[in-house]
Amino acid sequence: MTQGATRISEEKQDAQPAVEARPTIEQSKASSILRVPPEPSQPDNAWIDRARRFYRLGIQISSRDEGLDPSGFSWEGSVPAAVTPLRKLKPGLPAVLIPCEDDAPPAVRPLPEVLEGAIESIRSSGHPARLLGDLVDRLVRRIARRTKDNSALLHLREVAGEEATALIKDLELVGEARDSLSEDVERLLASLSLGWRLVGPGVAADLIAVEVLRQSREPARRRLLREAATLAEKVEDLLRLDAGKGDSPELPRDLQSGLGHVGSRHVDAEALARVHPDRKANRFDPARRKRLHKTASVLRDWIEKNRDGPLPAHLVTGPEKATAFDSQQMEALDLHRHSRPLEEATELYLEIARPVVEFARALRIARLEATATYRAAIHDDAIESLDWQAIKPDELAVVPPVIVLLGGLGLDSTDIGDLSHLVWSGRPVLVLATGVTPDDEEIGDLSRHQPTLGALLIALRYGWVLQSSIARPTHLTGGLLASDPCRPGLVLLASAPGPSWAEAAASGRAWPLIRFRPTGHESGESGMDLDDNISLESDWPKFSLEVEYPKSPGTLEVSLTFADAAMANATGREHVLPIPPECWSESQTPLAEWLRHPERDSATGPIPFIWLADGEGVLWRAVVSRALALASLDRLRAFEHLKDLAGVGGPNTLRVRTQARDEAMAEAVAEKERLEKERDDAVAQALEAGARNAMSGLAAALISSDGVLPLVGRAATLSASQAKPSEDAPAEEEEPAGEKEAPEEPEIILDEPWVDTPLCTSCNDCFKINELLFKYDENKQAYLNDLSKATYAELVKAAEICPAKCIHPGRPDPDDPTATPEMIQRGKPL
């Protein structure tokens, strides 16, 4: 597009509007005032120079504060054009946190998937649920709207019920449509478990972290709870056995009681005791008895504390930092405030882990004692030296999570030092940094966009990193669920100033979604996972916008760059200059292309711009300042670096791939040349041998008496034998399977009357014969409704009159008085 202003018109003018093409708020707004401005008569050179100066020097425009540029551009309602397609992608839909049920691990699933799965199960039980299936998108949207503005973890069933009821009311459905939808909604709600919670972009990140971490540890906790109960019982059995032993022989009395009245008639316990006069029970030595007592006590205490309620959690934050828990009560939660929260958490973890270490020791002792394999000489020291670093991951998983809530990226050197210390200590503390985006007061500080904390942790290689966004609840919760409970972790969450910005940032490489596991490569995979980023293979996500050019509709390719993402908030506003069509020139190039342009840094090189859509849907070029352009270049390089780490197409990966491909190609070419040479040699040899044979044949013919060429005779014989297939060999070409005669299908004779519903043409004729017998389905096609209200004669008449011949009367009921021989005769061919 080189000339004339364009206007966004996502609703194609020529399209037969379908469901997805219905106008959105902005579409309808744009289309209602759609107009094509005339082409500029001549370019405005002064403005073109001004645009170049802005790019080079970043000269601001004084009247910007008044909300109107000298160019006539109004910032009111404006958005970067490249972020508008995100509206259709709707990646920010809430996730459903499915808690640990029975022994199944907890899971996170996108809301649409959960609801569609529930509808599928309704369908499999014989209910078509067509209306509900059609409306599920709307239900999802409504629920998403509820979660967006709600900071609590809502119950899915409750919210779905309320929103479905409101939806039915708003749709103003009547009659059967309303009734059937209401019934299907009831079935849907019944299939949703009570404990399923909604995680939307409005939920506070610390709430999500606490809830998800608790859930992630729940399976291990339950498993250990059961094992601890069994082992405690066994240890107590041992203690009871020990207590039952006396100093005097107990055999006669015990044996007699054990044998009972009948057994005693055959065995004389007293006599047996006399045979073994010195027999008596040996009691445990005191050290073992003490060990067993302590073990049983620790296990019982732990069981008692963990039987009910959730796993406790500890939050550590700065003295002034407000948390979501200030306004919401949450069970088993301790909030610690400290001037140096990272240092405090490092120490706190040891304190929290101590009882768990004690429990782990008791568990080990009990396991050994239960199998009578405890050897004091070996195990005493080993168990005594057990600390939190040595216990197993599933045991460590029951340590109450310690979570540090950090404000943003504004960490001072002390914080950075504390963070490094925490990571190197290896203590599995979770650090949660939210609100890492700049506030409105910090307009223009592009360096604030750089999420360097994640890079720091990745460089330290000891903790896991989850860089996520509140706009991607599934990524966030899924990453937390899959986190390593044995290592420190950092969660960086794009949140402020809201989900809209967060989504633009996540998509525009400003805040790429990262999952880093320091031990990932040990399982043969990359430790870095970038899979949830849009258009991973390209520099920036690309979209094709439907726009109306001055003369006809068309499309415009746009890239969602870092500059677009920065512009989605007011942050980058000072770094662009919207210019009217009169100022457009060939020297201006889209930023995504500028970043790859060879003349990028030349004084006479191109000027980068992005597309802005104003409040009325008119597209404007907005020249990007050099600072913002270079910041975009930096983000592009950072993302390429991440892609290299993940092995998914960064420059180094591509270089290695190209090198490998070149090597493989070289090998293939060499092999091809070798084979060709072999072939040429073989051909030459064959020609030589053939010539020799021909010469021999010719010589033989010349000297033969009858003059018949033996070679010809052999060739003829050979052709004949080749033409005739060998009897022994299997036939080379079998008859195609399709041409074989298909086995005759057995004729199906149904006794019951039936209607071939898909063939019904809705002509109403059968209704006129008996309107109680036939009924229309939701596609307005007939089926048999109530056979008890019909006679055989009516069925035959309906079948005869049916133009689609889709009614089949079946065999008559012997008790039906209308099934006269004549009627049966008429019904036979039907």
Next chain:
Amino acid sequence: MYGLKLDWMETPEAPYYTLEDYTGPEARWCPGCGDFAVLTAAQRLCRDEQLAPEKTVFVSGIGCSSRFPHYMKTYGFHGLHGRALPVACGIRARRPDLNIFVATGDGDCCSIGSAHWIHAVRYNMRMVVMMFDNNVYGLTKNQTSPTSPEGLRTYTHPRGAPIEGMDPLQVSLAVRGVSFIAQTVDFNPQHLLATLTAAYHHPGFAFVRILQRCPHYTPRAFAPLQENPSMMSLLVHPDGIDGGESMTRLFPNRIEHDPSDLRGARVIAEAEQGIPVGLLYKNDSVPRYDHASASGLSATREDRVKLLEQQLDWFRI
């Protein structure tokens, strides 16, 4: 306020339409008429595609099938005999936002309206044309229509139609600018719906000939096809009409035909044996007259005056 607002990803709640939202008064066609099947298919299409009734218009001429708009709870235009297509083209020219369907019969389209038909094909304006072909004038009580087969006894020709009827498929395929030609039958509702759906999604003039019985005057016109489906040939292709197994099970004969092959389509249409059923021809890239006619629709009065003055300025002395 500048920047993305909290509700930027929301779409306003659109109404949901059920079959009842498109169902008008009870249809008054003869019992067993094939029009019922087309009516239900059209209503199902509207429901499946969730077409807003206020954005949908059915246009018709004169004839039994042209009563169609009365039975749809959408906008409708019951026009003059043979003039359904000019009216529809007019609507398309000035209202590009509407869904336009045309119900026309073999008499309405191929006789008095034949000139309009040919030019409507040529204009390639976006609309779905349902041509109900029952081989007879039914509303006026049994006269020979342009598609009546040779020998059909009617009040016009009591001894039988003296000449062979015309083939609307061949005629349409011969017009330059043709972009969508399909044929279907009224007694297979699945195929009928699938064909109309494909026609609806075609960005141009979609002409669908529907072989449809008149229970009163030509009850046996297509009965042999119904009784012996091997007389029909289902056109199959990945780019053709896909209606699933429940649709295709009734067609034992199938022909692989690429709908982008115009020459092949003409050969199939001319074939003596095997009535083709399915998509004969489709070309999305044919120029459309409505693109030209809709130009400048969005310009305000001031814009137009400005443009006019700009033009007049060229003549300034």
